[in-house]
Amino acid sequence: MTSQTTTQQNYIHTLLKTHFGFDSFRPNQQEIIENVLTGNNTLAIMPTGGGKSLCFQLPALAFEGTTIVISPLIALMKDQVDALNANGINAAYYNSSQLPEVQEAVLNNLTTSQLKLLYVAPESVWNLVHYFQDIEISLIAIDEAHCISAWGHDFRPAYTQLNRLQKEFPGTPIIALTATADRATQDDIVIQLGMDGAQRYVSSFDRPNLYLDVRPGQQRMQQILQFLKEKEEQSGIIYCLSRKSTQSVAEKLIAKGFKAEAYHAGIEAEERSRIQDDFINDRTPIIVATIAFGMGIDKSNVRWVIHYNMPKNIEGYYQEIGRSGRDGLPAQGLMFYSFADVIMLRKFAEGTPTEAFQLAKLDRMQQFAEALSCRRKALLNYFGEHKTQDCGNCDICKSPPQYIDGTVIAQKICSAVARLQEQEAMGMVIDVLRGSQNAQVFEKGYQKLKTFGTAREIPWKDLQQYVIQLLNQGVLEIWFHEKGRLVLTPTAKEILFDGKKVQLADLIQPVIDVVKKKATSKKRKDIFEKLRALRTKLASEAGVPAYVIFSDASLQDMEQKLPRSISDFAKISGVGRAKLEKYADVFLQVIAKHLDAVENKVATHERSFQLLLEGHSVTEISEKRGIAENTVYSHFLKLYEQGHKIDLFQFITSEEISTVQKAKIALQNPDSLKSYFEYLNEETPYWKIKYGLVLAQK
Template sequence: MTSSINKTNYLKKYFGYDQFRPNQEAIIDDLLAGKDVVAIMPTGGGKSLCFQLPALILQGTAIVVSPLIALMKDQVDALHANGIAADYYNSSQSSAIQNQVLQNLHQQKTKLLYVAPESLGHLLPNLQEENISLFAIDEAHCISAWGHDFRPAYTQLGKLKVQFPSIPVAAFTATADVATQDDIVQQLQIPSGKKHLASFDRKNLFLEVRPGTQRLPQILKFLKNKKEESGIIYCLSRKNTKNIAQKLNEKGLEAQAYHAGLSPEKRSQIQDDFVNDRTPIIVATIAFGMGIDKSNVRWVIHYNMPKNIEGYYQEVGRSGRDGLPAETLLFYSYADVIQLRQFMEDAPNAEFQLAKLERMQQFAEALSCRRIALLNYFGEHVSKNCGNCDNCQTPPEFFDGTILAQKICSAVHRLKQQEPIGMLVDVLRGSKNAQIYDKGYQHIKTYGVAKNVAWLDLQQYVIQLVNQGILEIRFHQNGRLLLTPLAKKVLFEGEKVQLASLQIKKKSVAKEALDVPDSSRLFEALRTLRKEIAIDEKVPAYVVFSDAALKDMEKLLPKTEEEFLEVSGVGEAKNEKYGKRFLKAIANFLEAKKKVKKTTKKSKTPTHKISYQLFKDGKSIAEIAKERSLTENTIYGHLMKMHESEGNIDLHSFISQYEIKTIVKAKNEAEQENEEIGLKTIFEELNEEVPYWKIKMALYLDEV
């Protein structure tokens, strides 16, 4: 077994990290010991490193099966940037390039070789067992018909263990329920494969669901302060992708539509533009996104409800992969449910897919913490609210539902955990249908114990218990309900249960920032430098450094190459390639900041007068704000202060008389409904469309 010190050295040298994320080291240890592995880790959880680091330590070449040809080059470029010998083999290459790749393989010059499942058959005759370190199967859920993205080409991967019995096989996926996990093990013929289930908790993702009405106006409002951020809008139909992209462009936002009807070349170009930050917004069908390692996606919107929770969580997981805050928004309407049901009715495994759709619908309708519902779906039983979803931030009214929960759990137990929700509700309400009488359920003790609760309400309470992790649904076993360890606490240990009242939820408080300050000038300078390098090297910006690495530079302010190596994500190769340029950018920023402080210290001129002098010199508000490292709101405040003290500036050049009247009118109307109002109340009265500085200026001019 390779020592911990050795592994940590490799981790820092090639990847720039000082410690492993949860589960990574255990997976790496198993692979180094020659064991088969099944790793279920959320998107952004660091799956790739789990096979890349062992590949560096072990003798031979790691063969990585990856589903998307278009992304292999980016994956290999990222490895090259870290000083790792890697290559890819697929149908997009010429015969000459493929022969060179095979030559490098035979000469043992390649540590990792990425191959598409469709091309694996051509590669296999060139593989010798003694020269292979491991097989890594990425997006392993594609092998299972139970999974949400079944691909027939993956089914041939079961041959690997037969042909190379001594080589460890590692299957990686971000989303697989219990049935899919079992199928992956069976299909890959790795019955002894060690399962590693990492936490699915992505604490940095804000989870929100809204009614699917007036979607486009809601999206435009959501994106108001996000013009510079990368994001994805998922739709069910090609038509919607085109229409939404067109409307966003008409509103001054840069967006492209992506769907299966486009040529492969066009799809590849759109994806490349997104990965390389040339296009910030992609409006796409679910054909887009798998395997994209773009770390700075800041938001994901689902225009329509996805068909299952696995797909939903994989898609929202494409945001915030750098660990920084990201937002997710799902629009829900019953019309989407009907449309998805129609799509599934003729599918070979329609019953199973419809059950998963029903679970997705239950998540969208949930009144309790959404993160708890997600984690419990993947078998991670937690009970503490996350505080970072819409239901936690604007919770519904709750009541003590302990007795009702005990009745429900007791009925599940007496039904021997064999019946689905519909039958459970019928039994609890004392229904007299033939199915109940045929099975003799009218004789069990809990028959009719909740007959005073309406059928649909009782169904919703059962769903809440599922979402809280007290009950579990086994979809691949006719949707039967099971008791979890939490249920036993409710039944036998006096655990209290809070249920949400079934009433219309209060309007969610908008999460968008009301007054977003300008981004750090250093962060923007580092981003600009990163973009220049990425263009020169013809690689995506995140291959150079992630946003998280730039934020760490901003925090640590390294001055030497030794200090630069302390930045998270800076390994030896990147330090050697980029260190001097980034250190120079940081030094220039600190020097400029020092000069500004020195000038400010020498000058006894009040800050508002400095801003006014710059304005008199002909500089715009934006230019003054940038030069002084202040927000534009602050600069407008300085000019108002000058008007108040000396009256030598015309504020009417910034705001019209019509705007003043509109704002004052909104203030008066707000005062009729509220005893006390502030700027925020007026801001909301004006549909959050008028900036704060303009509201302040209008109210000031109305009084003078």
């Protein structure tokens, strides 16, 4: 490692702590940032909550000039700008929702080089190009980059114009970021943006803090009501396929005493904005919404997501459940599944330009819902992250079906895929294995393959289920962008050549016990609630969401570490320089009072004495405990009068004692301390008068 590399790494770590309050990077963040800082184009695939934003926000601080961030939603822009400003970073957004005078102020700050980051929608970027030409653009970040691809799940036409950026700013590095992109979508993003040679970074899609649960769709409302009884005031989202369902579900929840609101595109824009703000600011804990809700909202303390209906593809499902547990604390994703959902979703796809592609992905979503093996393994394998170990944190792992030794079946299936040169889709693979006498098989000469008819004893539907299990276990992959052909993974090759054993769910046995174990929720301690109440108060005063002040993860870190000084508070996760200056004092006071009342279980005057013995000054004790210095001095006097060995002479001189004694004589033994205070020209504090009167008798 060169000295230059070491210096750069030290610098970016300093920026990380100073501006964002973190001591270390999450997986892949440092590598991505270093690649951006070298001026290279970058494609970053990182899961929701994995820290994508930092990958362009930190380089923006390191570079001279302004970073342009292209972002698809106003809510996303405002949320990130609020968070950046809270961290002492100059950032703004520009979009059509702003008043002309606000837009003018933003552009003035831009052209006078006062902004480190400017957020703009893809539809607006070309209206501002002439402004960009007059300033130094250090970096272009394209967030939610999957929107540029027809293979992506949220295709947005305005994104297709972004390929002009390379021509307009040929020397400026571009970073494209998304949470959900399979292999086909990744390739398409690079091609569409003209980012040839871009370095790709694909982070783990694993979110181990999320409990994954899929249940039959019968009696959904009863199951939801039972689920929510255990969630108290936790924030969560319920996704429905139709506007009518959002209204119906919300009304039923309200009737049962829950604070909930519906959200969909049919509601007036102003009202939608109000509903979203109430959710972000913890005034409304439950939102029942269509999938339009939540994209880009960096609300870190969403504890659960429910899918009232099955999503249309795994990318959407993964993105939506990823809106919970972004702070790394335990969260749950619950999905209901029924065949009626499949029928409805198939109708939505019919007649669209990408109908075949959408239907193939819908089939894969249905296969995930019907999975008989670890759900997390199936989810990760879908995105090309091959895991062989079960997660232990999903409904299948908690209540597994009966398994059989499926090694021979798996070998036959993998062998067929290999002999078909990995060029055929699932239906043809099954036909070959069963020795089907259809025209397509004979036209291609597949009846001559050694694997033809080797699994004819297994019914077609059962063999299909075994293939699906192998897909979910990461033994096979479907390449949707290449006519849905099945391909082998490294695990498949271990099964074929290295004797790796495979377990498959026995299709004859009962599959899954639908009775779910009740999730146990850790009861929050008093201190967490006190910290959360303070956070809510500060957020209300600042007009920002609560998590902009501190995330739940930061509050939990405070709860665990119970910092007692400014230096201790600086070590809390998420505390950077700006937040240390703004919030340390008030949070330390709450923690100090809690320590007095709950944790230490000692008298308040004894707590002050403990801190004195630890070497703290009276001023420090006052700040730590959130009490007046006069009160601290009275604690010491009380202990002295109770016979404790405490040296009060360290706080008052013999001359000051003499002055108080002379005042006593002159005033002829007055009963009121106020008389002493006034006689001494209001220059001697009350506590010192008390000390002088007591010590004069010694």
